[in-house]
Every structure is written in structure tokens, then in C-alpha cells.
Amino acid sequence: MDKLHIVVLMGGWSAEREVSLTSGRGVAEALESRGHRVTRIDMGRDLAQRLAETKPDIVFNALHGTPGEDGSVQGLMDLMGIRYTHSGLATSVIAIDKELTKLVLVPHGIRMPQGKVVSSESLYSADPLPRPYVLKPINEGSSVGVAIVRDGGNYGDPISPDTAGPWQEFDRLLAEPFIPGRELTTAVLGEEALAVTELRPRSGFYDYDAKYTDGLTEHVCPAQIPDDIRDSAMDMALRAHRLLGCRGASRSDFRWDEEKGVEGLYLLEVNTQPGMTSLSLVPEQARVRGIDYAELVERLVEAAL
CATH class of the missing domain: 3.30.1490 (Dna Ligase; domain 1)
Structure with missing residues (x-):
């Protein structure tokens, strides 16, 4: 692809700030390794001014949580006419709200816990x-x-x-x-579900610390699960990605109650801004499919173009 001026937008003030900074640093280094000119922006209230001054060809949105994942930043960039990676405004508004996500997906046969x-x-x-x-x-x-x-x-x-x-x-x-059983996750890149990973926390459950602290969770990728469970998880993840209108990459998280077979597989949520750290699941599943980190990052940029 042509060499571009890319702003990597990271940080912000959500509870996931530190993870976003780690994702952003990795993305920026990968883009620079591919010959792109990169400007790093730790998002503040002056974001519109900084984007206007920077004049990027595209923004790589490496924010996690609000306001980078809830449609706020997407709406700002839409108004400014700036292209950006990952999902757009409407999808972001719906997918970050777990109740709205259910209202969209459950009527189409996506199994989610009643709540x-x-x-x-x-x-x-x-x-x-x-x-x-x-x-x-x-x-x-x-x-x-x-x-x-x-x-x-x-x-x-x-x-x-x-x-x-x-x-x-x-x-x-x-x-x-509470759904007993095993924790599974599936990434979608473009129009393809990549793989299924099983997450095995060494203690407790798969909480924030278990996700982002090295050594606290074992990742089994591809997951050692029956073929019908693998196929069902990948199908549900891809359907959810399409129904919500996701763009670029998304990640769907599941719980699987083994005693109930396929009927025990429940989608919990869809992440439209999945992490891009060294412990993150989308890069891990991409590697299983032969896509290295730098190529993955460039693919997300290409999808936004």
C-alpha cells in the first residue's frame, strides 16, 4: 500500500487507558516499520484542534473504552471528514452497550444470557x-x-x-x-472469523488483571474443543460482526457450558476496539492464520481506506 501519514490515537481517560497506550505504542512501531509516517496522539479534550493541525491521511483508533469506543470520537472524526480504523459511529454506540447489543443480536438467533x-x-x-x-x-x-x-x-x-x-x-x-464452564473468544478480521481461543485464568476468573498481566491466563489457540463448538463460535462471531455493522476487526467473547453442548454456548459481548498489546487475542489469532503483527495493523488501515 502507499505510504501514509497516520495518527495513532491512544490513551484517553477511560479505565482502560494504560492498555490503550500499550496498544498504541505497538501499532505505531509496526506502522513505522512498514515505512509510514506516524504521529502519536494521547487523546485529550483538544483532540479536534490537534487533528486539524496534524492533517493525517487516516487515524488508527487504538483507544479502548469511552470515549474512543462509544461513538464519541467516531462522530468527531466523521464531522471533520477524517478516515479512521475500526467501526463507525452507530456500530460503536450499540456494541459498547451490552443491553443494546442484545436487542440487535438476540432476535436474529444469537444466543446470549438473559438478564x-x-x-x-x-x-x-x-x-x-x-x-x-x-x-x-x-x-x-x-x-x-x-x-x-x-x-x-x-x-x-x-x-x-x-x-x-x-x-x-x-x-x-x-x-x-452466571454461565458455568469455559471462556472462549473469536476474532473477526474483515469478513473472516480467524480462530477460537480458550482462556484459562490461573486463579479466579478472566477479569481485567487476568487479561493484561503476563502469566495470569493461559491462552490455548486454537482451542481444544469439539469441531461443532468451534464452528458455532466462529459462525456466531461473524454473524454478530455483520449484524452490528462492525468494520476492520472485532472480537466476540463466549462462555461455554460443556454439559449442554452447542446449546450451552453463549455470546457475552462484542468488542469493536479489541486490544493490540503483546497479550491481546486478535494479534494472537492472526499469527495462527499466518498474519504477523505489522501485516495485521496494515490490513486494518487498508480496511478503513
Whole structure:
């Protein structure tokens, strides 16, 4: 491809800032290795001014979480007429909101856990679902603020407002039944599902620390699972990517209850700005398919062009 002036947009102020900075550094170095001129921008409130001054050919969006993943930055760049990688405004608005995502995908046969949005204050009176269940923010990624509420756990019964948990940070939460079993994930690049990875946390569950701390989670790629589970996960991920209107790359996360076979495979969420760190899953699955990191980054740029 032609050599371009590319802004790598990273950082920002979300809970995933440090991961975004790591993703951005890797992307910038890969693009420079391919001969592109790269300008790194750690996003601040002056983003529009900095983009106007920089005049890039394209922006590589390496932001994670709000406002880089929720449509805000996408809308700004649309207004400025600047091309950018990954999904556009409408897709970003829907996919970061777990409840909106269900409203789009479930009617098309994508199996997702049934749940409901609850006020955090209501949790102090009674459980919204039978235990065990999961509480998570409606519009955060990377397992930020996820709590598994079990019988005899440390949160109290009912949950105590003085106990640390997402109810202290967010006014509203999504409550879902806890799906026992195995953690799977599938990346989609362009119009192709790449592979299925099983994530095996060495302790606890696949939370933010387990995702981004080296040695805390074993990645098995390709996952050692039956062919029908692999095929179903890849099919659901690709269908979700298309139904939501994702562009470039996305990553779909699953829980699989082995005792129920294919009927026990549930899509949890779709990430439109998947990580690009050395521990991230999209680069890992791309490598399995013979696509090195620098080629992956350039493919995302080409898709946006």
C-alpha cells in the first residue's frame, strides 16, 4: 500500500487507558516499520484542534473504552471528514452497550444470557437473580467492574453497600445468570472469523488483571474443543460482526457450558476496539492464520481506506 501519514490515537481517560497506550505504542512501531509516517496522539479534550493541525491521511483508533469506543470520537472524526480504523459511529454506540447489543443480536438467533438492567441501589435490598449471577457495567469493556455474586461469597446477602464492587462506581448495572464452564473468544478480521481461543485464568476468573498481566491466563489457540463448538463460535462471531455493522476487526467473547453442548454456548459481548498489546487475542489469532503483527495493523488501515 502507499505510504501514509497516520495518527495513532491512544490513551484517553477511560479505565482502560494504560492498555490503550500499550496498544498504541505497538501499532505505531509496526506502522513505522512498514515505512509510514506516524504521529502519536494521547487523546485529550483538544483532540479536534490537534487533528486539524496534524492533517493525517487516516487515524488508527487504538483507544479502548469511552470515549474512543462509544461513538464519541467516531462522530468527531466523521464531522471533520477524517478516515479512521475500526467501526463507525452507530456500530460503536450499540456494541459498547451490552443491553443494546442484545436487542440487535438476540432476535436474529444469537444466543446470549438473559438478564436485566438494575439500579445499584436496589441490590442492597434483594438479589435481582438467583445466585450465582454476574453484575457488570452496561458500557465498559475488558471485564472492568465485573462481579460474580455467589452463595456464601464476600459481598453479603443481600449485597452490602460498604463492600467494594461495581455498585459503588456505577448507578446502573446489567445482571445476568452466571454461565458455568469455559471462556472462549473469536476474532473477526474483515469478513473472516480467524480462530477460537480458550482462556484459562490461573486463579479466579478472566477479569481485567487476568487479561493484561503476563502469566495470569493461559491462552490455548486454537482451542481444544469439539469441531461443532468451534464452528458455532466462529459462525456466531461473524454473524454478530455483520449484524452490528462492525468494520476492520472485532472480537466476540463466549462462555461455554460443556454439559449442554452447542446449546450451552453463549455470546457475552462484542468488542469493536479489541486490544493490540503483546497479550491481546486478535494479534494472537492472526499469527495462527499466518498474519504477523505489522501485516495485521496494515490490513486494518487498508480496511478503513
